[in-house]
Amino acid sequence: MQKSNIFEVATESADPSAPVNPVNPINPINPAPAPRYIIDIEKRQDSNGATSGIGWSFDVLNGVLTINDTTGNTYEIIGTGTQTSNRVVVTSGADTNIILSDVNIDVGASNDSAFDMTGAEVKLYLKGTNTLISGGLSHAGLEAPDGSTLTITSAKGDGFLDGSLNAYGSFGSGAGIGGGGMRSGGNITINGGTVTATSGNAGGAGIGGGGLGDGGTITINGGMVTATASALSAGAGIGSGGGGYGGNITIDGGTVTATGGQAGAGIGGGAREYGGDASSGSGGIITITGGVVTAIGGSSVRDYDGAGIGGGGWGGDGGNITITGGVVTAIGVGGAGIGGGSHTDPTYVGSGGGIITISGGMVIATSNDRGAGIGGGGQYDSSGTAGQGGTVTISGGTVIAESANGAGIGGGSNPSGVLGSGGVATITGGSVHTSDNLFTGGIQSQPTNGAGGNVYLAALTVDPPIVDTEITAGSIGGVDCAATPNASAGVYGINDVLTDASGNVYFWLPAASSESIELTAGGLIYGNNSVSIGIGNNSAATLSFKGISDRGVNTLAEIRQFYNASGVFTVNSPQVVTIYQGDGKNTQVTLYADDTMYSVAKKINDAIANGLDQGRYVSGGGNFCAIADGTENTSESVYKKVPVYSDPTYNSDGTVKEPSVLIGYKTYATMLVRSAIPGAGGELYFSGDEDVLQALGLNTIQQSKESEFTVTVYDAHTGNMINSPQQVSGNVIYGAVTDNIDVKFNPLANISVSWNEKTKSYNFSQISEPYTTIVHIANNETVLQVGANEQEDLTIRLGNMSASALGLDGILVVSRELASRAITRLDAAITKVSKQRATLGAYQNRLEHTITNLTTASTNTTAAESRIRDADMSKEMLNFTRLQILTQSGTSMLAQANQLPQTVISLIRG
Numbered sequence: 001m002q003k004s005n006i007f008e009v010a011t012e013s014a015d016p017s018a019p020v021n022p023v024n025p026i027n028p029i030n031p032a033p034a035p036r037y038i039i040d041i042e043k044r045q046d047s048n049g050a051t052s053g054i055g056w057s058f059d060v061l062n063g064v065l066t067i068n069d070t071t072g073n074t075y076e077i078i079g080t081g082t083q084t085s086n087r088v089v090v091t092s093g094a095d096t097n098i099i100l101s102d103v104n105i106d107v108g109a110s111n112d113s114a115f116d117m118t119g120a121e122v123k124l125y126l127k128g129t130n131t132l133i134s135g136g137l138s139h140a141g142l143e144a145p146d147g148s149t150l151t152i153t154s155a156k157g158d159g160f161l162d163g164s165l166n167a168y169g170s171f172g173s174g175a176g177i178g179g180g181g182m183r184s185g186g187n188i189t190i191n192g193g194t195v196t197a198t199s200g201n202a203g204g205a206g207i208g209g210g211g212l213g214d215g216g217t218i219t220i221n222g223g224m225v226t227a228t229a230s231a232l233s234a235g236a237g238i239g240s241g242g243g244g245y246g247g248n249i250t251i252d253g254g255t256v257t258a259t260g261g262q263a264g265a266g267i268g269g270g271a272r273e274y275g276g277d278a279s280s281g282s283g284g285i286i287t288i289t290g291g292v293v294t295a296i297g298g299s300s301v302r303d304y305d306g307a308g309i310g311g312g313g314w315g316g317d318g319g320n321i322t323i324t325g326g327v328v329t330a331i332g333v334g335g336a337g338i339g340g341g342s343h344t345d346p347t348y349v350g351s352g353g354g355i356i357t358i359s360g361g362m363v364i365a366t367s368n369d370r371g372a373g374i375g376g377g378g379q380y381d382s383s384g385t386a387g388q389g390g391t392v393t394i395s396g397g398t399v400i401a402e403s404a405n406g407a408g409i410g411g412g413s414n415p416s417g418v419l420g421s422g423g424v425a426t427i428t429g430g431s432v433h434t435s436d437n438l439f440t441g442g443i444q445s446q447p448t449n450g451a452g453g454n455v456y457l458a459a460l461t462v463d464p465p466i467v468d469t470e471i472t473a474g475s476i477g478g479v480d481c482a483a484t485p486n487a488s489a490g491v492y493g494i495n496d497v498l499t500d501a502s503g504n505v506y507f508w509l510p511a512a513s514s515e516s517i518e519l520t521a522g523g524l525i526y527g528n529n530s531v532s533i534g535i536g537n538n539s540a541a542t543l544s545f546k547g548i549s550d551r552g553v554n555t556l557a558e559i560r561q562f563y564n565a566s567g568v569f570t571v572n573s574p575q576v577v578t579i580y581q582g583d584g585k586n587t588q589v590t591l592y593a594d595d596t597m598y599s600v601a602k603k604i605n606d607a608i609a610n611g612l613d614q615g616r617y618v619s620g621g622g623n624f625c626a627i628a629d630g631t632e633n634t635s636e637s638v639y640k641k642v643p644v645y646s647d648p649t650y651n652s653d654g655t656v657k658e659p660s661v662l663i664g665y666k667t668y669a670t671m672l673v674r675s676a677i678p679g680a681g682g683e684l685y686f687s688g689d690e691d692v693l694q695a696l697g698l699n700t701i702q703q704s705k706e707s708e709f710t711v712t713v714y715d716a717h718t719g720n721m722i723n724s725p726q727q728v729s730g731n732v733i734y735g736a737v738t739d740n741i742d743v744k745f746n747p748l749a750n751i752s753v754s755w756n757e758k759t760k761s762y763n764f765s766q767i768s769e770p771y772t773t774i775v776h777i778a779n780n781e782t783v784l785q786v787g788a789n790e791q792e793d794l795t796i797r798l799g800n801m802s803a804s805a806l807g808l809d810g811i812l813v814v815s816r817e818l819a820s821r822a823i824t825r826l827d828a829a830i831t832k833v834s835k836q837r838a839t840l841g842a843y844q845n846r847l848e849h850t851i852t853n854l855t856t857a858s859t860n861t862t863a864a865e866s867r868i869r870d871a872d873m874s875k876e877m878l879n880f881t882r883l884q885i886l887t888q889s890g891t892s893m894l895a896q897a898n899q900l901p902q903t904v905i906s907l908i909r910g
Contacts, residue, residue, distance in 0.1 A: 036075065074098070105131065150186060237265070240264075242261075311377065367404065676753050
């Protein structure tokens, strides 16, 4: 999970100096088989003290271990890393497995090979650190010439780097690994381990042929491989020795760095033999389908520079070069980045680019002097003709082709600035980035007369596709261009283009002219804003497109950040990324392999505008997410193209031996994601597959900031101030009305949001002064009558326990920071709920007490009623009669008693 209000996303990184994971690692694990014999190269015996066994013997006197096994046995040759002059010979016809474990062989003082397997088939497994140094004039460090089959793997299995091998050719013309002097390389395959191969000084390749030897068949499937032709050698880093044919070279995985010698290519041909046949120095057949490959042409003597990938110096042709995958960086000095090497003889036919086909991967091809980025090599004689572009076809991948003086794609140049012919270039797909002199020197121009030809640029991607858009031309020498050219009448023309929904571009360029042609196409067309198109050998036309720039149009499959540490493309299946907003809202976007960073930006923009409902605050769909176009004024949002230079080398006296040279570019753009809601409520959090989030490179570049308000609360009925003005940060007022009431308002209350095109950011401004709103407080008390008399009641007050009232409606736990922040909010909510439960408990106790009292009264009343209802009426009437008689008798007696005195008085009165 990653978060930000504004964050940057790397859309492309083409830094040749940056470590990159291999695109096609070797997945199967094939460890070394168990050895039948363990032989100590230093002690000259096996683990049992024997000096010979089945399939092997040790010449103790001469220090030679000979292995002649033909049955596929495994022999582990061990050492302690201590240097020894004992050497290994695998006889011709042998078929065996060998494990090298901390073996250090140096026979430089003799005319021998440290490890000779001429004519044999060996599966070599690496354990620990191993060094092979050959001696004499014509031996390879690990000699595996034509007729030999060598497979190198780490002892733990394919693709692992746990074992290493350092192989050095003899002082003469031997390769590091491959053929000795005048011998071609054999069938060499590298599946794993860390392999470093360095040739001798006279002409061998790092891996491949010795001096005048062809490269042989070289296949690299994994591991970390560094192949270097000595600075004084004419050989290639990987390929042929000086004067040899590059051979068949295939790279399908691993990390490969190849550097040519004095005139050799990084990968391909060594220096062309002076007066040699057409194949001498040519690149051969080179196929790259995966891995991380860096190839640097030789540059010790600038008249003889080889291509990064392709032909060697002195005019070696590029050969047949096919790239379908991987991350490839090819750097030539005078030679092409990919294509022909340079040459110096003015009478010599130019070094052509050969047949170059690119259909996938990321390819960075650079020539630092007069060669083309992709195409022909340069010429170092002013009277000479620079190399022709050859046949270049690009149908996929991401291609960056640049040259200091030659064409981006096309021909090289000579010191007078005369450009070689462009050759034939067809682009039907992919993403092509070039310097301004794209195709300088003409396209499909003929070497004999430099006449212009047809140009096919179907890869000028249109998004959305534009159908039947017309390209109009300017004028040449005051004559307007017409739809149909008429060279005899001095009228130059160009036909309509973009005739299908795929955005295919077809246009015609006339023959050589001293004027330039300005072309303008309407609509959104991918391509450099200004691209030079060569017309023959003597002029260049400028093609200008209106519309989007060429940044960020790579599909995700063409961006190496979307490959994980195992080289697996992370968007092989659709990936869902969830965007959470600080207020609790969330939405989703789905990424597909054929998405570009522009389409990803649009998806994120629409998701924020509609899914998170931020679009209601702004007009025009918002600017919530967009690719920076290089015009923004913030340093973090500018498209950048940074040159990368090599480190200089120095002589022993401190003087510069090799100056620093341009070896490539680091290019990247920025995708900015913005929120139109200030504060924590507008923060954005991204959740999804970890590899996908890492590929996007989310990074917070501006922290959220809460809005600040001054709040005064009045009684709406009396107008009296309830509290004095107080500063509020955020959109919640705590206890301003009463201690028990918090007021939450819209974070954009009294705030307008507007887009600032100059600063590429949202501006927040106050709408009115003051901003007034009315809060209605309703009494939600519940009164219960609990007695028979007036005011015998119970008032119950219940607080709002909703998620919103408790502050839990926007809670997120999708990051450590948010989870930590949520703890405090949850604690506060628990406290509120606990207090409310305690109050409810008190209410419950009071109600239970009242219920008990009422129950007792009800029982007594019922008992009284029962006594009345259940009386014996006969007995009660008898008692009533008795009591009535007694009452009446007493009354009569009293009356009689009262009468007696009266009678006496009457008698007295007589």
